Amino acid sequence: MKIFVVLPAYNEAENIAPIFEGLRRIARDTYNLELAVVLVDDGSTDDTVEVASRSGNGLALEILRNESNLGLAATFIRGLEHATRSAGEDDIVVCMDADNTHVPGSVLSMMRNIAEGRDVVIASRYQPGSVTRGVPPVRRVLSRGMSLLFRTAFPIPGVRDYSCGYRAYRASILKQLFDREGDVLLASDGFSCMVRILLKLHKQGAICGEVPMVLRYDEKAGASKMAVGRTVVRTLAVLLSERFSA
Numbered sequence: 001m002k003i004f005v006v007l008p009a010y011n012e013a014e015n016i017a018p019i020f021e022g023l024r025r026i027a028r029d030t031y032n033l034e035l036a037v038v039l040v041d042d043g044s045t046d047d048t049v050e051v052a053s054r055s056g057n058g059l060a061l062e063i064l065r066n067e068s069n070l071g072l073a074a075t076f077i078r079g080l081e082h083a084t085r086s087a088g089e090d091d092i093v094v095c096m097d098a099d100n101t102h103v104p105g106s107v108l109s110m111m112r113n114i115a116e117g118r119d120v121v122i123a124s125r126y127q128p129g130s131v132t133r134g135v136p137p138v139r140r141v142l143s144r145g146m147s148l149l150f151r152t153a154f155p156i157p158g159v160r161d162y163s164c165g166y167r168a169y170r171a172s173i174l175k176q177l178f179d180r181e182g183d184v185l186l187a188s189d190g191f192s193c194m195v196r197i198l199l200k201l202h203k204q205g206a207i208c209g210e211v212p213m214v215l216r217y218d219e220k221a222g223a224s225k226m227a228v229g230r231t232v233v234r235t236l237a238v239l240l241s242e243r244f245s246a
């Protein structure tokens with residue numbers, strides 16, 4: 001079984017090396033864990049690609065480059081599709097942010113949950129044992145509000161965190177999704193694509209679940225790049241469009 005780790009990256013030169021070190025550590029300490037990393041550079045204007053090439057030793061690293069900044073959705077979907085096409089039916093595709101706020105060690109607990117029968121496992125901010133460090137109070141309230149809204153509108157057994165990008169997917173379930181949806185997935189933009197993919201996988205019959213996450217926002221180098229207002233509006237738009245779509 002092989003794990004493909006997809007990292008969508010936009011100006012993350014300061015955050016890449018510690019993530020790679022964390023991934024090397026879990027690969028080294030976990031018997032028989034084959035790891036491949038797919039970094040998708042989204043038209044970064046800093047040294048993200050140079051730093052990644054320099055610090056990717058021992059990680060079967062593949063770097064894909066968007067000519068210009070296309071945004072998270074296009075970057076995430078490109079990486080997800082690329083990894084899904086390279087993966088075997090029994091492999092696992094993990095997506096995590098490239099800003100060093102997601103701890104690589106959670107890959108192990110997500111992997112175990114897939115081995116126990118789940119198809120999608122989310123590293124969640126809202127499970128017993130979840131810890132969040134350094135996230136501004138306004139963002140915490142907004143994310144919590146989004147979580148409650150989606151849990152009410154689209155209840156998915158075992159899921160509380162609909163917008164977190166740190167997830168593990170059974171490759172076979174993603175192959176079905178891309179075969180069926182193809183570019184439709186690109187319809188959603190920005191951070192709302194995370195929610196849309198989860199809702200489509202749930203509709204497809206995927207068994208979902210969560211593991212408690214330690215979110216280290218205090219470890220992130222550089223300022224937030226998220227346009228909060230726009231993200232809230234777009235995510236609500238997904239809620240409405242999915243609510244009324246077949």
Ligand SMILES: Nc1nc2c(ncn2[C@@H]2O[C@H](COP(=O)(O)OP(=O)(O)OP(=O)(O)O)[C@@H](O)[C@H]2O)c(=O)[nH]1
Binds near residue numbers: 069070072099
């Ligand atoms: N903001 C932003 N992130 C992008 C883009 N393309 C790829 N990404 C990557 O998408 C991931 C999530 O973006 P973040 O900006 O960390 O989003 P967030 O965690 O919700 O918000 P902050 O951490 O507060 O900025 C990171 O790995 C980014 O590098 C883009 O166009 N804009």
Ligand SMILES: [Mg+2]
Binds near residue numbers: 097099101
């Ligand atoms: Mg982030």
